[in-house]
Amino acid sequence: MEKQQEPVGSETIASFPKEVQKSRIPTSCPMCKGTVTLATFPYTAKLTRGGKPVEVHMEKFTSPKCTKCGEILFTRDSDDQITAAMREHLTSSS
Ligand SMILES: [Zn+2]
Numbered sequence: 001m002e003k004q005q006e007p008v009g010s011e012t013i014a015s016f017p018k019e020v021q022k023s024r025i026p027t028s029c030p031m032c033k034g035t036v037t038l039a040t041f042p043y044t045a046k047l048t049r050g051g052k053p054v055e056v057h058m059e060k061f062t063s064p065k066c067t068k069c070g071e072i073l074f075t076r077d078s079d080d081q082i083t084a085a086m087r088e089h090l091t092s093s094s
Contacts, residue, residue, distance in 0.1 A: 035066070036073060037065065037067055039065040045085070057085075063081075
């Protein structure tokens with residue numbers, strides 16, 4: 001029997017580099033070795049869903065962020081927030 005196509009779910013977040021998709025928060029920035037703290041800030045996530053670009057804006061996005069260079073370090077929790085926001089975005093716009 002042929003293998004089925006992969007299920008198309010809402011987990012299609014392909015924009016983030018794999019190396020930062022970790023559930024634990026790093027204490028120092030991989031870019032500049034600066035201090036990383038958990039911050040809440042407005043953020044617009046640019047995603048691809050079904051081959052179409054989708055922008056999801058969040059007023060309060062909580063994610064580890066470098067205090068020195070501003071690099072955002074995405075965690076599983078960040079992913080969850082984006083997924084939830086995208087779901088809401090898709091529901092309200094269609
Ligand atoms: Zn940094």
